[in-house]
Amino acid sequence: AQSVTQLDSHVSVSEGTPVLLRCNYSSSYSPSLFWYVQHPNKGLQLLLKYTSAATLVKGINGFEAEFKKSETSFHLTKPSAHMSDAAEYFCVVSDQDSNYQLIWGAGTKLIIKP
Amino acid sequence: EAGVTQFPSHSVIEKGQTVTLRCDPISGHDNLYWYRRVMGKEIKFLLHFVKESKQDESGMPNNRFLAERTGGTYSTLKVQPAELEDSGVYFCASSPGDVYGYTFGSGTRLTVV
Numbered sequence: 001a002q003s004v005t006q007l008d009s010h011v012s013v014s015e016g017t018p019v020l021l022r023c024n025y026s027s028s029y030s031p032s033l034f035w036y037v038q039h040p041n042k043g044l045q046l047l048l049k050y051t052s053a054a055t056l057v058k059g060i061n062g063f064e065a066e067f068k069k070s071e072t073s074f075h076l077t078k079p080s081a082h083m084s085d086a087a088e089y090f091c092v093v094s095d096q097d098s099n100y101q102l103i104w105g106a107g108t109k110l111i112i113k114p
Numbered sequence: 115e116a117g118v119t120q121f122p123s124h125s126v127i128e129k130g131q132t133v134t135l136r137c138d139p140i141s142g143h144d145n146l147y148w149y150r151r152v153m154g155k156e157i158k159f160l161l162h163f164v165k166e167s168k169q170d171e172s173g174m175p176n177n178r179f180l181a182e183r184t185g186g187t188y189s190t191l192k193v194q195p196a197e198l199e200d201s202g203v204y205f206c207a208s209s210p211g212d213v214y215g216y217t218f219g220s221g222t223r224l225t226v227v
Contacts, residue, residue, distance in 0.1 A: 043220035044205060090157065099170055104157040
């Protein structure tokens with residue numbers, strides 16, 4: 001069965017420093033992987049998606065993620081954090097075993113210190 | 115293009131009452147999904163419509179939950195009677211044809227007291 005583990009419930013970084021949000025997944029098949037973001041009082045917004053093309057995926061707002069099959073990881077990074085990045089981030093997996101439902105991680109709250 | 119609209123944005127009801135959540139998908143999107151996040155837990159799938167038909171309702175927690183999608187347009191999710199453990203945020207999403215094209219609404223925050 002598929003699962004997603006987000007290794008940190010909270011991550012705190014200073015503005016202008018790099019961001020790393022960690023995600024490990026399990027899947028029996030070639031998965032589709034996503035990162036979603038939810039800003040306070042807003043809906044879920046797709047940041048980026050991996051669909052078996054390039055392993056390095058670029059998303060919106062300067063975020064990117066690298067699919068590493070050998071490590072079953074899909075970590076989200078950004079070179080320089082901005083105050084507007086403060087939000088909750090979700091790693092998501094989907095594959096044929098889940099009937100293409102989205103399987104969500106528990107979320108990581110990103111805190112940006114001025 | 116209008117996005118996915120959910121109504122109401124917040125609802126506070128007493129245990130035992132009935133609540134109906136509504137979702138208006140993006141026009142032309144045949145696929146409509148409901149997900150929810152209860153307090154402190156992961157977001158979980160509830161069900162999937164293709165047009166007016168229920169494609170997958172394996173995530174519906176029990177028979178107190180009833181989802182409909184009349185005419186393949188908007189969808190409603192009724193909880194009757196509501197219990198305390200139903201509190202959470204209910205998200206709706208639509209897509210034209212596959213998992214890559216999900217667009218989510220802003221969610222309905224349901225509080226059962």
